Amino acid sequence: MPGQSEKLKILVTHPEITKVVINLLSRDYEVIICQSLPPTRSEILEKCKGVHAVLWASNLKLDKEIIDAIGPQLKAISTKSAGIDFVDVEEFRRRKIPLGHVPHVQNDAVANMAVGLLLAAARRFHEGRLKIESNNWETYTLNWLLGQDLRDSVVGFYGFGGIAQAIATRLSGFDIDSVLYTTRSRVSEEIEKKYNAKKVDFDTMLAQSDFVIIASPLTKETAGVFNATAFAKMKKTAVLVNIARGGVVNQQDLYEALKAKQIFAAGLDVMTPEPLPSNDPLLSLPNVVVMPHTGSAIKRTRDDMSILAAQNILHGLAGEPMPAPAY
Numbered sequence: 340m341p342g343q344s345e346k347l348k349i350l351v352t353h354p355e356i357t358k359v360v361i362n363l364l365s366r367d368y369e370v371i372i373c374q375s376l377p378p379t380r381s382e383i384l385e386k387c388k389g390v391h392a393v394l395w396a397s398n399l400k401l402d403k404e405i406i407d408a409i410g411p412q413l414k415a416i417s418t419k420s421a422g423i424d425f426v427d428v429e430e431f432r433r434r435k436i437p438l439g440h441v442p443h444v445q446n447d448a449v450a451n452m453a454v455g456l457l458l459a460a461a462r463r464f465h466e467g468r469l470k471i472e473s474n475n476w477e478t479y480t481l482n483w484l485l486g487q488d489l490r491d492s493v494v495g496f497y498g499f500g501g502i503a504q505a506i507a508t509r510l511s512g513f514d515i516d517s518v519l520y521t522t523r524s525r526v527s528e529e530i531e532k533k534y535n536a537k538k539v540d541f542d543t544m545l546a547q548s549d550f551v552i553i554a555s556p557l558t559k560e561t562a563g564v565f566n567a568t569a570f571a572k573m574k575k576t577a578v579l580v581n582i583a584r585g586g587v588v589n590q591q592d593l594y595e596a597l598k599a600k601q602i603f604a605a606g607l608d609v610m611t612p613e614p615l616p617s618n619d620p621l622l623s624l625p626n627v628v629v630m631p632h633t634g635s636a637i638k639r640t641r642d643d644m645s646i647l648a649a650q651n652i653l654h655g656l657a658g659e660p661m662p663a664p665a666y
């Protein structure tokens with residue numbers, strides 16, 4: 340136990356966390372900051388011993404080894420991401436250690452990325468650039484580089500939480516016809532009305548959607564569900580967008596489907612693995628638009644994410660419920 344004048348310790352696992360957060364945490368606690376860039380597990384394992392809370396700003400595995408290295412005085416950890424597929428949540432639950440994550444604050448930024456990818460894939464941005472680079476303008480034909488239209492389209496969502504709804508809000512400005520969504524439980528009637536949305540089973544969503552947007556967490560249930568069987572059920576003109584996690588998609592099957600033009604195009608902010616090797620076959624396809632998992636990469640959004648993570652651990656240290664508990 341620390342003495343009366345000794346402050347409890349918080350480990351921040353990344354040197355670039357905004358000063359606002361460091362100042363906030365330093366008011367009542369001693370803050371230890373990891374310095375390695377990229378963050379290393381070895382530095383975290385060394386510095387985490389004896390701390391009382393951790394702001395986990397990394398997607399390195401957060402597991403039993405780390406919890407054991409910290410020690411039994413640990414009171415709270417928060418990730419700085421919405422997705423927690425790199426965390427052994429069961430271990431936290433079993434030991435009753437408060438675990439926070441960071442949902443909602445990145446909805447707008449990620450939704451903007453999704454719309455960007457959707458338009459870029461539907462309107463063939465990558466292929467257009469390749470044509471320019473190879474001096475292959477075919478503007479003499481009347482139907483060169485025709486894309487897919489959002490107007491009057493059906494947009495299907497796999498997962499219909501905050502990010503998906505923020506995407507649907509934006510797409511309503513493109514005069515889409517309706518929204519289909521596949522989730523475990525139905526959203527409220529009010530939300531369905533707002534987006535002209537209907538809950539349908541996975542196969543119906545795949546078969547009837549012109550655009551399919553993956554916006555679900557990666558879990559045992561969602562891993563690899565977008566596979567060859569799923570792609571075979573989609574329209575040939577369909578555009579797939581993934582801003583969730585690469586693991587929801589079987590990437591080899593996606594590659595085959597795109598190459599065979601079984602579906603029209605894909606826009607991906609997430610993939611497997613990350614970083615994607617520069618010689619990955621996916622990158623050889625003209626009908627894929629890729630971004631390196633930067634959906635939330637807006638300064639204000641990233642700061643908001645750090646602030647919410649800090650609030651999670653401050654509440655955890657005070658023995659209060661976190662604003663955004665992960666379980």
Ligand SMILES: O=C(O)[C@H](O)CO
Pocket residue numbers: 419420421422423441445583634635
């Ligand atoms: O989960 C999130 O918040 C983003 O995808 C960053 O990992």
